Amino acid sequence: MNAQATPLLRVENLSIPLPAGLDREFAVEKISYNLHAGEILCIVGESGSGKSMTANAIMGLLPEYLTPSGGRILFRGKDLLAMRESELEQERGRSMAMVFQEPLSALNPLMKVRDQIAEVMEVHGERNAEVRDRRVLDLLEYVGLPDPANLRDAYPFRLSGGQRQRVMIAMALALEPALLIADEPTTALDVTTQAQILDLIRRIQKAQGMGVMFVTHDFGVVADIADRVVVMERGVIVEQGLAADALNRPQHPYTRRLIAAVPHREVHDAKAAAEGDLLLDVKNLRKTYRSGGGFFSKPRVVKAVNDISFTLRRGETLGVVGESGSGKSTLGRCLLKLTEVDGGQVLFRGRDVVPLSASAFRSMRRHMQMVFQDPFASLNPRQTVGRILTDGPVANGISYAEAERKARELLELVGLESSAFDRYPQEFSGGQRQRVGIARALALDPELLVADESVSALDVSVQAQVLELLQDLQRRLNIAIIFITHDLRIAAQICDRIAVMYRGEIVESGPPEQVFDAPQHAYTQQLITAIPGLRWNPRLAVL
Known part of the structure; x- marks a missing residue:
């Protein structure tokens, strides 16, 4: 240039x-x-x-x-x-053309892929339908979509996120913009x-x-x-x-x-984490989803969690890593009985929670809490932060005065002013809302925290602050954390051990040093190779 x-x-x-x-x-x-x-x-x-x-x-x-x-x-x-x-x-x-962040919002859900790309050409003067159709096929092939001849007749909601983004790029390239x-x-x-x-x-x-x-x-x-x-x-x-x-x-x-906020590998005290008391013992856990099927077709069977076993000790962080569809979020929901399992055991403090009824499990639920991916969706916009933080404790027999006192302490513990107690979720930034979500999870003094993609929607600097907060809270409170993520950079920073999930199975596990320095499974190797900026950042280059 x-x-x-x-x-x-x-x-x-x-x-x-x-x-x-x-x-x-x-x-x-x-x-x-x-x-x-x-x-x-x-x-x-x-x-x-x-x-x-x-x-x-x-x-x-x-x-x-x-x-x-x-x-x-x-x-x-x-x-x-x-x-x-x-x-x-x-x-x-x-x-000039634009590719947006969320292709499902930018694509018309009621139009086939073929028609959406062809419409761009028609609006700008290409009246020949045969030419448009041929160009659509060429574009879908050019952006690397599988089986473009059939995919062009699909609707956007039938495609994966990556496929939808490729369709958006094909639309943007339709008229060869500068x-x-x-x-x-x-x-x-x-x-x-x-x-x-x-x-x-x-x-x-x-x-x-x-x-x-x-x-x-x-x-x-x-x-x-x-x-x-x-x-x-x-x-x-x-x-x-x-x-x-x-x-x-x-x-x-x-x-x-x-x-500095780009996630990086930390050196963890694996010995200290390994010395904690055994808190969670998962044995041969299974969850299968079935959908579709009829007179002329078989139902679709997905083994989301396929015979998974692992242990977790107090004060330890286990990272569960994998792409969308790997089963990692289903695993997290099964552990907290938010999704019923098909078989296996989840021994929490030595007691199997799988066969427990909802009423029998209620007394244990306070000790097992979840931090969700989208803090705005998981916080009721009609309730103040104070109401969100006190409802759980009050329902568990704690007086409102004591619940309020603790809620204000928790807000300061997670880096917010106690005055946030009287405000609504929409008055906060995404990172602040996630801090409220963490405070809510801590309100019942849990021993286990399941964080499901809890920083994936945040800016890198806010992400770094929330990760640091979780590590600090763990040191103070000695809680065990299962940290679910698709980003190996984050897992390397916060986790004592990492379990890599692929198609419902744990295909590799061990300390971060073992998983990153000597990955055994081809899928783990693929995840590591895909880390953005791997060759640039000195802290990541050692991976």
């Missing part, structure tokens, strides 16, 4: 004011950067940094209450902000699927010479694909330049904090 060449995209002093009464005046303020044809520019920052706002401004997708108050967005020398909507529509899709904007396109994907999508975007970009703007909060992803980087914090650019410089010689404290 010629650094002196005219940029494909030039953002000049762009400012977008926010409505009055919010925590800052501008969504983005006087930001400037260039993107050249044939390069990948990563816009990096946490939620609220303004990175996605910039992408939406380029595409003309800002909500009505947000209007740029200054600056220009020059695409091929033309100011997008000065265009009429009809002119912008001609550019959108044909010359600019591709990818807004967090891999955040919701498993690590191996993420690696495949990143590789696909790199390959397409090189083959077609496109300019790619890639929005992300993960510097591991930056290390894998970026040529240059723009780092944003609270609506302003704090650092920009070559990716190698930002990754290895970051200048701004915020950039350094984001890099």
